[in-house]
Amino acid sequence: MSAPLLETRALCRRFGALAAVCDVDFRLEAGARHAVIGPNGAGKTTLVNLLTGVVQPTSGKVLLKGRDITTVAQAQRVKLGIARTFQINRLFRGLSVLDNVYIAVAERVGAAPSKFRPAGTRRDVVEESMRLLETLKLADDASRRVSELPYGRQRLVELAIALGLKPEVLLLDEPAAGVPSAESHVILEAIDSLPRHIVVLVIDHDMDLVFRFAERITVMVGGAVFASGSPRDIGANPDVRAVYLGQTGHG
Amino acid sequence: MVLFIVSVGLSVTMGLMGFINLAHGGFAMLGGYAIVLAMKHWDLGFVPALAFGFVATAAVSVVLERLLYARLYRAAELDQVLFTIGLVFVMIASVTLLIGPENQPLELPRMLQGQIDLGFTRYRTYSVVLIVIGVAIVVGLWLGFERTRVGAQIRAAVDNRRMAESLGIDIDRLFTLTFAFGSGMAALGGGLGAEFLGLDPQYALKYLVYFLIVVAVGGLGRVTGVFYAALLIGVLDFVLKKYVPQGGTMFIYALTILLLLWRPQGLFGGKAT
């Protein structure tokens, strides 16, 4: 059993008296397809924020390939190979789709600090960005301003940016959120066709997506890990069903 | 003390509405003018004139808020800065054109003139009165914020607007109310302070930097914070002018920079940005 790629140890994040995430031991193995589910407020997004460095833990550790990255800043973690998409799109809305991806790729290959050669003459960056857009079937929209696209296509741009960073670990926070069901299959296909060497973690509420995609599922409730296992185990787990049924019961 | 009275309104409106209102000094100026002119032309007494100034300025501010400010609540910071600078220019220019650029003297009622013997030192009556008023305002505001429902709503909205909205608090009305109150306070400050700071159209900009410093240092939305900050700045200014007449203002700027770097949310401010 190989060492985990990304793991947390006793990770804890408090906001005042509220423990958003509490004593979480979490592992992502190489080649994993992992999903995190749980009722609202269970701490899923906070977990991703902790893994990516958007938020610092109150206690506990985050390790990447065995190296302690708990105090490493978000931008640095991206350089180390962790990328994410946000639950609500964070795009450069006034710029074109191509520009959005260009910026990410340029950062990755180190072209961004270059000051004296025009951006467009970095053929390598431009071509890589276009190829990425093609794989996500966004090439036709490459010139369009992001704000003009329907939300579902914008969500794809969000994914494109993350892929442009060539991450080893990809964290997707509700990738299909807000996407009309007629368009969501594009996103699902994109996630399905992600290369195997990338470790993918998905947070979502959509059980179809989760059970179709995941090889391993972690359930979080109230900031702690409630259950963890294969989709079959989780699906059959009576406590998990109670948690979800209990939630819907309260409405 | 005058600093405090004017600044407290700014602190609350900026803290609550997240709106950079550089025109606040303009409201102080307008209020001051209203008060002085009411006394001069309508023979109003000092206190009624103050009340008039408060109400009149608050009314004007409500109109401006509903018509103009409200459109910019979600706008970029730059737009808010531009808008309020433009508004101040309009205010200053209007007053200059309508009334004239000269300083408006304020005649204090006889009761407030002269000096009081405090036992250990003689002090200007008016200064003492101002201090008393200032403290009264602090106490009144503190009670108002801490004890009344409206106060609680304001505090809630300052801390977390979205949550307050979801609790059913009518943010729009709250904004208007607070803005009116803040501008009224500015007017009071303008009138009360006319004796010390003078009153001319440039008033709006001359002291703007000081108001902003007091608010930034004291913390947005914190009445007590603004009080202490105003006290601090006021005392410092006084002491420095006496003992280090040359470098005084420089010291205040340097101190402000250091304070803001150490605590960007103000000495007593709540959330860190």
Place this chain on the structure above:
Amino acid sequence: MTSPSPGVAEHPAARALAGRHRLRAWEAIPWALALTFYFAFPKHLGFGTEVLVTILFAISLDLVLGYAGIVTLGHAAFFGAGAYTVGILAKHGLWNEPITSLVLAALVAGAVGFGSGLVLLRTRGLTLLMLTLCTMALLEEAANLGHEYTGGFDGLDSLAIPPLFGVFEFNPLYPTTQYLYVLAVLFLCFAFVRTLVYSPFGQSLTGIRENTLRMHAVGSPVPARLVTCYTLSAAIAGIAGGIWAQANAYVNLGTLGLDRAATVLIILVLGGHGRLYGAFVGAVAYMALSHFLAKVYPAAWQLGLGLLLVVIALFARNGILGIGEALGRRLRGTRAVS
């Protein structure tokens, strides 16, 4: 990876991006106009020089405000730093060769920008605004205090600026040399800024402005980028201050004042920020208007300016160029952004 699929580089979007930086024909217009002005209005060259200096100053602000999104009311700190560098060196007989003095002005202003940027740019919003204001005010007070060196309130006048290259004299009564000199400096600095803006660095600044959080999330060292941008902008503002001092043979506290800082902000917004040429349009429009109106009807000028600002903030936040763009789009119908 396999060889690139044919046609990716031919995609219209890719080609548009590749060609974005190319010079367009109309970009020669401002320079043609400036030269025409030189020959057409020899009696107004002093005014013209002032406009050119303001354009340069506004361009430096655009780099920081229009492209990186930093709202500052204290940019005159760098203008003044450059002006005083030139002034102090010249007045005290230390050094006054024009071009090297400019280089020194840029270095000093850039250093001030670097130092203050490192410290200030960690904050945002009102705090940052206040800090920029206070820094500038601090410098102004310091200049006032150090009046043995800076001339205090009266400033330094009658600066002795030797002829450019030993040949072209700076005659305050016939500012022909000044005008062309400033125009040349403006051209060089503008070329620099234009290159910067179209580079990947400039692209990343736009990213920071559009969505700072996202820039962090793509691994961009945002604080470092901001400080670099701020430093470069400060250096250019310092050059503007330096040539102002040289052209006027004079320096005073006004170079560090809130008035100058606020005016350049208004000018940039009026013309259109984030658009390179907004500085040109704004400076010409503002200074032409103020030249005629401000002296004759100062209160009315202020009223009009105030109303204009209110209107811009509410309806025309992208200034004159923005209005022009919107009209252009309306006329051409919806078009893809290239």
